[in-house]
Amino acid sequence: MKEIDTLPFFSFLESSPIGFANISLDGTIRYANPAFCHFLGYPLEELLDQNFRTLTLEEDISKDVKEFEKLKRGGGESYTLEKRYIHKDGQVLWAQLYVSVIKNEQGEIQSFISQIQDITAIKQAELNLRKGDTSFRNIFHSNPQPMVIYSTESLYFLEANEAALVLMGYKVEELLKLKLLQILDHADQDRAAKLLQEDSGSLRIKGEWNVQRRDGRIITVEVNSQLIQFSGQKARHLSISDVTERKHNERQIKHHIKAEQVLNDISFRFVNSRPEEIDDSINEALKEIGLFTQVDRAYVFQLSNDISRLDNTFEWCNRGIEPQLDQLQGMPVDSYPWIMGRMNRFELIQYEDLAEIPDEAVREQAILGDQQVMSILIIPMHYENELKGFVGFDSIKRKKLWSATDMNLLRSLTDLISWELIRKEKALELIQAKEQAEESSRLKSVFLATISHELRTPLNPILGFSSILPDYSDDQLVKEMAGMIHTSGDELLHLLEDLFDLSLANGNRVACHPRAVKGVDLFCIGRAILEEILISSGKQDQIRLTFSGDICLFTEVLVDDAKTIQILSILFKNAVKFTDTGEIEFGMQIDKTAEHLILSVRDTGIGMGEKDSKHIFEQFRQIDEFYSRAYGGMGIGLSIVRKYVALMKGQIRLDSTPGEGSLFQITLPVKFPTRKAAKENERSLVENFSFIEGSTILVVDDNPLIHEILKIYFEFPASESGIPVQRSSKNGLA
DSSP, X not given: OHHHHTSTTHHHHHHOSSEEEEEOTTSBEEEEOHHHHHHHTOOHHHHTTOBGGGGXXXXXXXXXXXXXXXXXXXXXXXXXXXXXXEOTTSOEEEEEEEEEEEEOTTSOEEEEEEEEEEOHHHHHHHHHHHHTOTTHHHHHHHOXXXXXXXXXXXXXXXXXXXXXXXXXXXXXHHHTTSBGGGGBOHHHHHHHHHHHHTOOSSOOOEEEEEEEOTTSOEEEEEEEEEEEEETTEEEEEEEEEEOHHHHHHHHHHHHHHHHHHHHHHHHHHHHTOOGGGXXXXXXXXXXXXXXXXXXXXXXXEEEOTTSSEEEEEEEEEOTTOOOOGGGSSSEEGGGSHHHHHHHHTTOOEEXXXXXXXXXXXXXXXXXXXXXXXSEEEEEEEEETTEEEEEEEEEEOSSOOOOOHHHHHHHHHHHHHHHHHHXXXXXXXXXXXXXXXXXXXXXXXXXXXXXXXXXXXXXXXXXXXXXXXGGGGOOOHHHHHHHHHHHHHHHHHHHHHHHHHHHHHHHTTOOOOOOEEEEHHHHHHHHHHHHHHHHHHHTOTTTEEEEEEOOGGGGSEEEEOHHHHHHHHHHHHHHHHHTOSSEEEEEEEEEETTTTEEEEEEEEOSOOOOHHHHHHTTSTTOOSOHHHHHHHOOOSOHHHHHHHHHHHTTOEEEEEEETTTEEEEEEEEEOBOOOHHHHHHHHHHHSOOOGGGTTOOOOEEOSOHHHHHHHHHHHHOTTOSSOOOOOBOSSSEEO
């Protein structure tokens, strides 16, 4: 019953004198209105789930089923026939049956609507006529069914009962002066004339006709006729049923179903529109709705952010209608004081005749009059109780009164447009925020790279001079102070290198460069780096190093070895920094099956809790302020690790417990090189640099202090090179 009880006409169906029923595809009754139940003498609960076949007289089942099955197969939209039903008390009743289909959004038949009209009295009258019953005139005039008789030769009316006179609005003497064709609507007269010319006497004239009442109103009737002898001449007896209301209801139901389909199509298009497609979707929606509701112009006005101006941002015009969009930009809000007053109160404006607009709307009358608007509908567009503008619909070629179905459709469209405009606004804000964030990140990266370079320039001479100063003095205090300067400078250099690496990673200027390398070579390099970092820290007596590997390390893999070593260096530095005593373990494995290189660094240092583990890979994040002061650093190393691992499409796993230590495990995808590629890579690694022997090497640097350091290195008496050094005039050494 879903297709029926969701329609706005459900209450009408319940009170209609015409019998209505909703029939499933197998012929089962799913709903019946009171008139249908009364006609058959059954309460609703007894009719539900009965099949229409069981309620039909056996002789009429075949013709009804034939039409029903034809409709199911898509053979038309409806069918009508006369058939006999069996009343609950056993009596046989005649009915005019009209069956039409109900389809879903995909155009598939879901069920059927059956309408029945009791014609038992008409059939009884016809039977009496065939029998030549002398009481015909009494039955004819007292019958509640409208009936007329006309001459088949002159086509003049010969008789009409009271019900027919009331239906058509004539007095009997007026109707008897008219011919049959004269009461038909002009659109039906030619069709009727052709049909009457073909009337050989055996023809049974039936069907739907549009009849013009005496007052000019057009009604739709369904007629059934038979040839009779009346007052000594050939005549036809017409039984007339007023189906105006039924046809109106059919049109309304179809219109409502179509309106829902149109709205669903628009909603689907909106939902699937990207932000940059929203404007086109709104314009297309205005066109679709405008054509469906038969208006001449549909448009959207949006309020400016400061609520001082109105802009006509979207418009659709029917053929022959002049667009107004370009002329209606930047309109002051006080140009429409009456409209905006109604809009601010979220009141709808609807006028079938523009002349009915109140006198206070003087400005609006002038503007709409210039646009030749005859009828108007304006719906406020708001979001979260804030007016955003309005959507309007103009009828210019004719006066128009919008139906309840159209009003609901247009309200829903206005809500959809409002939501889409808000979605577009939010999307633009997100895009702008993203662009600002990216620009901020780019500027930060540029700043970090620049400051790293600028600080490294004066730092290099400090490291150089502090490293050779002890060789020029026998004073132990000088040697110690030079060593402390060099150690501090070296720590600062590492921080600057981290900053530079971070700026490169953030600036998306780092690419992955895999090459063939043996796992054992990577392992040995990592081991040497870890041992060197531990010795440099002075903790070699407090921390024990352990190493683990597998036989697969002798396999060659394709991996970015430079970034892999850099990742290990950062993890080694952190492990040594945050471990005062205990053990640090470095492990490496190659999983040939999964094609993974697995690196692990485990320490027995301070560890961290679950809360800190979630943020430790973010830039400039450390465990807490206490550890930041105690151990130093800026908290950018692990951020670089995360970026490089992501660049190499790897994964990081961290297991850590406060006071017990941490385990960092890096899993990197690798490929295995072919034998030819491995040999070429091996030759590239074993380069013969003997060609530079006896050559002059030019070193160029714009920092004079670098020149002094290199000159001292090369000329120092302890140097075994004995390389002569000359200074050029353009900041170079040779």
